Amino acid sequence: MNKNERYIAIAVGVLLLIGAAVYYQFRQKETVKQAFAPDSTVYSKQDYTTLVLDSTVLASFFASRSLADSLQSDVRSFYQRRGYQYAWFSENRLANAANNFNNLRQSYISDFADSSLYNAEIDRLVNEAETQGTKFLANKVEVQTLELLLTTAFFQYADKAYAGTVKDLLDLEWFIPRKKKNFQALLDTLVMAKGQPIREPVNRYYTLLKEKLRQYRLLQQQGGWPKLEFEGKAPKKGDEDSTVLVLKQNLHRWGDLKTLDSTSIFDDSVAVALKRFQHRMGLSETGKLDEKTLVEMNRPVEERIRQMMLNMERLRWVPDELEPNMLLVNIPEYRLHVFENGVQSWMSKVVVGKEATKTSIFKGNLSYVVLNPYWVVTNNIINNEILPKLKRNPGYLERNNMEVVSGNKVINPYSVKWSSYTKNVPYTIRQKPGKGNSLGKVKFLFPNSYSIYLHDTPSKSLFGETARAFSHGCIRVSEPEKLALHVLKSLPEWNEEKLNAVWKTQNEKWITVRPSLPVYIVYFTTWVDNTGQLNFRRDLYGLDSALAKEVFGEQ
Structure with missing residues (x-):
């Protein structure tokens, strides 16, 4: 290569380097510019306005x-x-x-x-x-x-x-x-x-409760309501007392007394309004000013507002649209709600878990109905309740229609050295179908990790109580036969006659539910019911208090 050719090569190389540098700087600027560029694959080509942000x-x-x-x-x-x-x-x-x-x-x-x-x-x-x-x-x-x-x-x-x-x-x-x-x-x-x-992305129960919250905010601005206090006994039906007028005014504020008058007589209209109030609070509907009713009446408006706000927080966690056909159990209400085509068709009383053995809050899918079920006793109940009795006398099992199972084999309870166990007994203990079985005639299974299901019970008297937290966690239903017919209505062969025929035996029968039915186990201490009435309940498991720490930052 001669001298002139070397100069030309060097000049070309310099130009290429300068060009590369300029291109690199240009691409850097383009990269910065593109950091906020629109995603052209969505809808940026649509013209909404001529106003555009840099x-x-x-x-x-x-x-x-x-x-x-x-x-x-x-x-x-x-x-x-x-x-x-x-x-x-x-x-x-x-x-x-x-x-x-x-x-x-x-x-x-x-x-x-x-x-x-x-x-x-x-x-x-x-x-x-x-x-x-x-x-x-x-x-x-x-x-x-x-x-x-x-x-x-x-x-x-x-x-x-x-x-x-x-x-x-x-x-x-x-x-x-x-x-x-x-x-x-x-x-x-x-x-x-x-x-x-x-349309806000919340379910209708949230919207209904928000309207009630606004009404109570207005009551708060008006000073709330006066506390009911009596020098002697609370007035009863037929009495004339100055405090009755305050009672009437409060019942009217809450919507329980439809027409307000200026008399101080405890008449029929007051008794009917009291029953409405007691119904909304989950109390015995006596129409009398008993101690529990007075406690609920004297809760200040600020407490009621806080309770509504806490439950609206829970309602934000619930899907915007619930399945039109479902079962819903509200633990503090002690009620099962049955929904068909998006409308509540009927309700049933339930018994839920005691505070020490809480019923869990979750969603499942009801997949099986079991007629004449065995009751398989949980390890917790065996350890705490049954094992001490077996150590004294294994005859306890026979007296309670129970048996011991190892694998698929029923074994003699007298052959087991129960005194050697303090917990973790390596056997299954189950109660056979029949009269007195703890699950009654039917159980409804929605497989879950909490071992919770719906079932019948021989202890019918507990449904007469207003507060019904007595179980070990499972949910006892007051109308199990009606629920069974409802759940199995997609299987017409399982009519009332056929169910009764199985119940007359002591043979366990599993029925697969198709399609499975959604079941919600929820926890709401205030809500608006299907008649538009605002309900309040006691915080059974202390979950309102726990949630208040998160929502209000309380310790």
């Missing part, structure tokens, strides 16, 4: 505010999908959706007395946007700020109002799976709804 504004907005990474990600994703087009403004005005959302946010702050969602800057800017019109729109910085503040506030609001606590629900003894809600789609719907109300 993607770098997002970075500046995030840098100026302390926002969680997850919140930043939500906001960024929302704008990426819409090609950075504005959501809360049209070309010439603040969109109706902005006012619609702002009303939702302010209602939540008022309903739940939650100042964490209060934002004075949003309120100021919304007010200026409405009153100044085009003058406000000319201020690009203010418009961009309000746009991003509203979007950020929406995701903060949605987490509070619809998702609920982020704590592991297993710590709160709630084992029903919680479905993740799509707040991106909800915001899309909100901003495209042209100011029309949107």
